[in-house]
Amino acid sequence: MLAVKNVSFSMQDKQILHNLTFSIDQGKFVGIIGPNGSGKSTMLKIIYRHLKQTSGVLTLCEKDLGHFAQKKLAQELAVVTQETPVVFDFTVRDLVMMGRTPYKKWLASDNQDDFAIVEDSMRLANVQHLQSRTFNQLSGGEKKRVILARALAQQAKILILDEPTNHLDIEHQYQLMDLVKGLPITIVAALHDLNLAAGYCDKLLVMKDGALYMEGTPEQVLTEETMKQVFQMQAGVSRNPFTQKLHLFFYTEHEKGLGKN
Template sequence: MLQVKDISFSIADKQILHNITFSIHQGKFVGLIGPNGSGKSTMLKIIYRHLKQTSGMVTLYEDDIIHISQKKLAQEIAVVSQETPVLFDFTVKDLVLMGRTPYKKWLANDNQEDFAIVEESMHLANVQHLENRTFNQLSGGEKKRVMLARALAQQAKILILDEPTNHLDIEHQYQLMDLVKGLPITIVAALHDLNLAAGYCDELLVMKDGALYMEGTPEEVLTEETLKRVFHVQAGISKNPFTKKLHLFFYTKQ
């Protein structure tokens, strides 16, 4: 569905990404993990064309994304980034309605279908009670869920999430992850919490020093040796008694 082929990225004389190649298959939940500064966010920004790679290619359905129109790309890929910049203080409902823009002709009005999709998206993201609030009145966690609602309203086939659980309390972290896991689309997420990655992702891409260190299932990737080499932590690995997924616990040698 989406292929990253020999991607490198540099700023001035500093190389940030080094010859990264991987494929993302339709319907999978793929997690990017790695220490701070490993290149996760940069890689995502190249995938959704916020940054242009120094070399290499990203293809969607075998088409180079460089040649896909912005409108068409927005119908295929929705993004919830770490930052939530909003230049004007829109209401939540108006902001979520912007997710319908890729399907609109110039100056076209919103219709009943748009409003129905927006209502459902706000309900899924649990922000319908905020619809008349302005964005700048919201907490960091509320802003994150509103931006997710806008991405859901976009009805794209791929959803890219950059640290989606930042600013969320533990209840809303799991609500958000349950929600996106249940979507019938492809999910690509940079995740800081390794237990969330282990519990929700079908496949993991491990980034280290701007390169792809390893890829595979959580069981293949999240080993004591990899955690030590990549994250520099001692770890034990067990199974969550409720979900039967991997559960990691970290410790230091005394």
Template sequence: MLQVKNMAFSVPDKQILNNITFSVEQGKFIGIIGPNGSGKSTMLKIIYRHLKQTSGLVTLYEKDISLIPQKKLAQVLAVVSQETPVLFDFTVKDLVMMGRTPYKKWLAADNQEDFAIVEESMMLADVLHLENRTFSQLSGGEKKRVMLARALAQQANILILDEPTNHLDIEHQYQLMDLVKDLPITIVAALHDLNLAAGYCDELLVMKDGTLYMEGTPEQVLTEETLKEVFHMQAGVSKNPFTKKLHLFFYTNH
């Protein structure tokens, strides 16, 4: 449903991404991992059209994503970015209601269906109790969950997440990952926590120096050799005794 072909991106005097090619199957949870500066966020920004690639092609359902009208794209693709830019101090409920905008005509009023979807989205993201608070009154983790609720209200087929667990305590990290894992949609997420990536993702894309270094299942990708080569860390790989998923532990020689 989503294809990236020969994607490259550069700024003056620096190549940020080079010859990135991959495809995403419908319903998969795809994790993007790699060290800081490897190009994860830049690649996602190109996919959701915050940036324009220097060369290459991004297609959604075999159509050039740059040719899809913005409103139509927002019905198919929702985003929770690293930043939470809100120009005005809206209430949480009003912000989440903005997720319904792609389905509305100019100046159309919110209807009962919108209210029901917004309430359900706030419940799923555990922010319903914050609905009358203003965005500036929230903690970093609460803001992240509100932006997730707004994305859920879009009812899109693809959800793009850029470091979704930043600012979240350990309980809400796992709540968020459980929530998005259970959604009947396609997830593409850049993740720093490799154990979360191992436990929740169906497939992983490994970024290194602006290139796609490797792709495959967590078992194929998260090996001691790859972790040393890409992340420059000594690591052991075992199985989580509770989930039976991969579990990584890191150590140094000091």
């Protein structure tokens, strides 16, 4: 569905991404992982056209992503960024309604379908009780869920998430991941928490120093060797006894020595 072919990106004579090639199949949950500075967010920004690649091409359903009109692209891709500044202090309901903008003609009014989609989006993101409050009154976690509701209201085919669990407490982290996992669309997410990546993603792309280090299923990718080579950490790999999902635990060389006593 989405293909990235030989994509590189440079800024101020510094190359940040190096010849990336990968594809994302329709309906899959794909996680992008890697240490800070590895290029995860930059790659996402190129996919949703916040940045323009220096070379290479991105295609969506075999059509060059750069040829999509902005409104059409917004019907295909919805985005939840790490930080979403809102200049004017809209109510939550009004902000979520903005997700319907790609389907509107100039000065068109909201209709019953829009109202129903907004209600459903707020319900899914668990923000219905906040709908009359203004955005700047909300906590960081509440703001994240409202922006997710706005993205859901777009009803796009692909949802792009940049560190979606940032600012969320552990309960809402898992609620959000359960929600997006259950959506019948393609999910592309840059993730910091490797155990969330292991538990929810169908495929992982591992970034290191702006290049694609490896890709595969969580079982193929999240190994002790990968943790050492990419994240510079000692790790063990086990299974969650309740879910049987892959689980990583980390330790230092000092702690490893203590375990032998």
